[in-house]
Amino acid sequence: MSKGFYEFFCPVKVIAGEAALEHIPFELSALGASRPLLITDKGVRGAGLTDYVTTACDESGVAMVAVFDDVPPDSSTEVVKEIAELYRNSGADSIIAVGGGSVIDTSKGVNVLVSEGGDDIAKYSGAGVLKRPLKPFFVVPTTAGTGSEVTSVAIIADKSKGVKLPFGSPFLLPNAAIIDPRMTLTLPPHITAATAMDALTHATEAFTCLAKNPLSDAYALSAIRKISDNLLNVMDNPKDVEGRLELAQASTMAGIAFSNSMVGLVHSLGHALGAICHLPHGLCMSLFLPYVLEYNLSKDKSREALSELLLPLAGAEVYARTPEGQRAEKAIETIRDLRDELYERCKLPRTLEETGKVGRDQLARIADMALDDGSIMFNPAEADFDEVLKVLNLAWG
Amino acid sequence: MSLQQIKTLAMSQSKRLYVTTMMQVVGRALQAISEQDEEIQKISSAFPEGFVFSMQVLPNGPGFALRKTADNSLEFLDDIPTEKPDLTIYIKHLEHAFRILSFQESTAQAFANDRMIVDGDISFAIRMTRALNRLEAYILPKLVAELAIKEYPHIPLPEKVLHGARIYLRVATNFISQQVKFA
Numbered sequence: 001m002s003k004g005f006y007e008f009f010c011p012v013k014v015i016a017g018e019a020a021l022e023h024i025p026f027e028l029s030a031l032g033a034s035r036p037l038l039i040t041d042k043g044v045r046g047a048g049l050t051d052y053v054t055t056a057c058d059e060s061g062v063a064m065v066a067v068f069d070d071v072p073p074d075s076s077t078e079v080v081k082e083i084a085e086l087y088r089n090s091g092a093d094s095i096i097a098v099g100g101g102s103v104i105d106t107s108k109g110v111n112v113l114v115s116e117g118g119d120d121i122a123k124y125s126g127a128g129v130l131k132r133p134l135k136p137f138f139v140v141p142t143t144a145g146t147g148s149e150v151t152s153v154a155i156i157a158d159k160s161k162g163v164k165l166p167f168g169s170p171f172l173l174p175n176a177a178i179i180d181p182r183m184t185l186t187l188p189p190h191i192t193a194a195t196a197m198d199a200l201t202h203a204t205e206a207f208t209c210l211a212k213n214p215l216s217d218a219y220a221l222s223a224i225r226k227i228s229d230n231l232l233n234v235m236d237n238p239k240d241v242e243g244r245l246e247l248a249q250a251s252t253m254a255g256i257a258f259s260n261s262m263v264g265l266v267h268s269l270g271h272a273l274g275a276i277c278h279l280p281h282g283l284c285m286s287l288f289l290p291y292v293l294e295y296n297l298s299k300d301k302s303r304e305a306l307s308e309l310l311l312p313l314a315g316a317e318v319y320a321r322t323p324e325g326q327r328a329e330k331a332i333e334t335i336r337d338l339r340d341e342l343y344e345r346c347k348l349p350r351t352l353e354e355t356g357k358v359g360r361d362q363l364a365r366i367a368d369m370a371l372d373d374g375s376i377m378f379n380p381a382e383a384d385f386d387e388v389l390k391v392l393n394l395a396w397g
Numbered sequence: 398m399s400l401q402q403i404k405t406l407a408m409s410q411s412k413r414l415y416v417t418t419m420m421q422v423v424g425r426a427l428q429a430i431s432e433q434d435e436e437i438q439k440i441s442s443a444f445p446e447g448f449v450f451s452m453q454v455l456p457n458g459p460g461f462a463l464r465k466t467a468d469n470s471l472e473f474l475d476d477i478p479t480e481k482p483d484l485t486i487y488i489k490h491l492e493h494a495f496r497i498l499s500f501q502e503s504t505a506q507a508f509a510n511d512r513m514i515v516d517g518d519i520s521f522a523i524r525m526t527r528a529l530n531r532l533e534a535y536i537l538p539k540l541v542a543e544l545a546i547k548e549y550p551h552i553p554l555p556e557k558v559l560h561g562a563r564i565y566l567r568v569a570t571n572f573i574s575q576q577v578k579f580a
């Protein structure tokens with residue numbers, strides 16, 4: 001079915017592959033910058049990942065004017081303010097974010113403050129508030145899942161008010177995303193698995209939800225194929241550089257897909273579960289993906305799109321021998337099989353019960369919160385409280 | 398002016414008239430349903446008292462605004478307040494508004510097609526959309542409502558007729574009382 005209308009936007013330069021980090025000095029100079037501030041977290045720095053970035057810059061005569069390595073797991077307005085001060089005091093003229101979703105969102109917030117001035121990031125919350133380009137900004141993802149390096153949104157918590165501030169603007173996008181396999185080579189198995197399932201969910205929902213479009217579809221299909229072809233190999237051979245790069249690229253491609261097609265009920269449930277039970281986002285995605293797809297299918301939605309997904313998920317042979325009318329179900333079964341394989345390799349939970357961190361008495365609250373999540377709008381099937389609760393009960397175990 | 402230009406102008410003016418009228422009808426109908434429907438009151442219970450919601454076509458309207466009252470109903474405001482509403486759903490163009498209000502494009506699909514932007518709390522926008530969907534299910538014939546919303550809910554026919562009639566009656570009364578007020 002052709003799409004009557006769509007918008008697609010991704011101006012981020014993607015620099016991917018071996019020795020990609022060594023392109024940073026040139027890219028900085030191309031934007032007239034030479035004094036970067038590096039933003040990261042303790043785990044990333046402790047793993048020595050920032051050393052690759054600083055060495056790559058040092059070798060070209062570019063020194064970090066400062067390094068902030070204390071970004072917490074949840075970005076906050078206070079941390080953003082603190083880093084913005086460091087930026088100003090150090091005389092930095094650009095930002096390099098090295099880390100996962102929190103580091104990237106924090107860095108987006110810092111870039112807003114140092115470009116627009118002031119120390120109250122809340123002033124710039126909302127959609128389309130920013131009206132001009134910000135300072136040169138580079139993102140080096142160290143997980144292969146969030147896709148934040150290519151999304152024009154950020155969530156930063158205002159802990160004093162107990163709210164999460166959403167930011168949305170094309171100006172939040174970095175000038176370049178640097179995808180270097182060295183950055184994900186030492187990811188522990190359970191994080192590799194959870195973040196890959198995050199990327200798989202981004203691509204699957206982008207392909208099956210209401211805002212799907214031909215350009216996002218191309219990115220989503222390719223991302224799914226890369227994950228299917230490489231995830232289990234990488235789990236078995238964590239030092240597989242090529243496989244790591246494929247997963248990292250899949251994450252970026254899935255990010256491009258979902259930032260232009262949005263996501264659906266898996267994310268609504270995942271956001272609510274993450275907020276209430278403090279489980280990692282990627283795990284939440286993995287927990288709900290098959291159940292939501294089955295729910296959508298039970299309402300006769302997404303059958304065509306899901307059937308198409310069988311090809312990148314399971315390969316040509318399985319696709320060819322599966323009767324047309326059963327391909328959607330087979331696609332879901334393939335995702336379930338993948339989760340079983342991951343459980344075998346790293347005990348990535350498959351059900352809410354297996355997490356050991358969710359109480360059955362919390363399900364109603366999760367359902368309630370999921371109903372108010374922005375992504376529910378884009379789910380192909382409507383879902384009310386009882387239906388969402390039913391999905392949660394199925395996902396229980 | 399060529400015949401084609403006259404036709405285009407007439408079409409554009411008709412669309413504006415239709416959208417203006419429908420905005421008024423939808424705004425008043427939301428007030429009407431919020432006064433009698435517990436589900437809508439449950440939806441609006443999350444909004445703080447005095448919360449103002451508006452829906453407007455860019456750049457200069459038409460549109461409507463509602464204010465949440467203490468009893469969780471929504472009060473139709475004769476004019477969009479000059480002070481910024483707490484939540485506004487902007488429709489990018491008159492043509493998009495026409496498609497939505499003539500039920501050629503559902504609210505969810507219009508969001509998915511980037512026809513609308515939200516200025517305010519997204520979760521409140523989701524709630525307002527749910528309220529709009531419920532309204533449409535009651536006041537539109539099933540065949541039309543199925544085009545306007547993702548899934549037509551199960552509503553027994555007598556309930557739909559009674560509920561719908563009450564809403565239409567309330568909207569008509571509201572229109573008449575406004576005419577009297579301005580007469």
